[in-house]
Amino acid sequence: MDAADKNDAGDPVEPAQVRLAPLTDHDIPDVLRLERACFIDPWERQAFEHEVRNEVSRSVVARDADDRLVGYAIYWAAGPEFHLLNLAVAPTCRRHGIGSLLMRRLIRDARREQAEFIALEVRVSNASARKLYDDFGFVTVGIRRRYYKNGEDAEVMVLRIVREPGPPTRRTGGGAARR
Numbered sequence: 001m002d003a004a005d006k007n008d009a010g011d012p013v014e015p016a017q018v019r020l021a022p023l024t025d026h027d028i029p030d031v032l033r034l035e036r037a038c039f040i041d042p043w044e045r046q047a048f049e050h051e052v053r054n055e056v057s058r059s060v061v062a063r064d065a066d067d068r069l070v071g072y073a074i075y076w077a078a079g080p081e082f083h084l085l086n087l088a089v090a091p092t093c094r095r096h097g098i099g100s101l102l103m104r105r106l107i108r109d110a111r112r113e114q115a116e117f118i119a120l121e122v123r124v125s126n127a128s129a130r131k132l133y134d135d136f137g138f139v140t141v142g143i144r145r146r147y148y149k150n151g152e153d154a155e156v157m158v159l160r161i162v163r164e165p166g167p168p169t170r171r172t173g174g175g176a177a178r179r
């Protein structure tokens with residue numbers, strides 16, 4: 001049984017019940033099922049296996065209290081850029097804040113690794129994802145024409161990471177900043 005079965009029974013998953021962990025090989029069968037349920041051009045198994053081993057890859061898998069997969073996100077840390085490659089929430093778990101939870105983890109990781117911005121591509125027809133990104137402050141910076149296999153365009157959206165101010169610099173008697 002997967003998360004969809006549970007939620008069809010009227011038991012919505014709330015973010016507080018969700019556990020987050022990086023993607024492992026153990027997750028791949030569940031992730032593949034969800035991937036195929038969410039996308040018209042799903043990633044193959046090898047793509048997920050590659051991301052488990054890819055050293056620039058970062059990921060977060062969300063499971064409910066019964067260990068059922070409810071969502072995942074995969075992104076790359078590429079110097080100043082974090083790039084969101086894949087994000088999905090189980091269809092029957094949507095609109096309960098899980099997508100937002102995954103986005104907050106992405107942004108937290110980007111801050112921790114001192115990225116300057118997060119970029120992503122999204123189908124122009126994908127109103128729900130565009131609204132989610134818009135809510136987080138992403139702005140559209142361009143269009144990639146015919147980016148997807150079916151010829152659809154992608155919007156390129158970017159979120160600039162604002163540095164949180166550090167503690168005030170203490171000055172020594174000589175005026176040199178202490179490290």
Ligand SMILES: CC(C)(COP(=O)(O)OP(=O)(O)OC[C@H]1O[C@@H](n2cnc3c(N)ncnc32)[C@H](O)[C@@H]1OP(=O)(O)O)[C@@H](O)C(=O)NCCC(=O)NCCS
Pocket residue numbers: 038039086087088089090093094095096097098099100101121122123126127128129131132133135
């Ligand atoms: C996009 C997706 C990840 C959102 O996940 P989610 O868990 O439903 O997102 P949240 O519940 O955190 O929603 C946060 C906000 O996003 C926006 N949003 C999400 N789904 C929406 C929808 N169907 N219609 C309009 N706005 C939507 C809303 O502003 C929402 O806030 P609200 O519920 O308070 O109105 C999910 O719909 C999904 O997996 N879609 C299929 C895969 C996909 O398109 N991935 C993105 C590829 S770029």
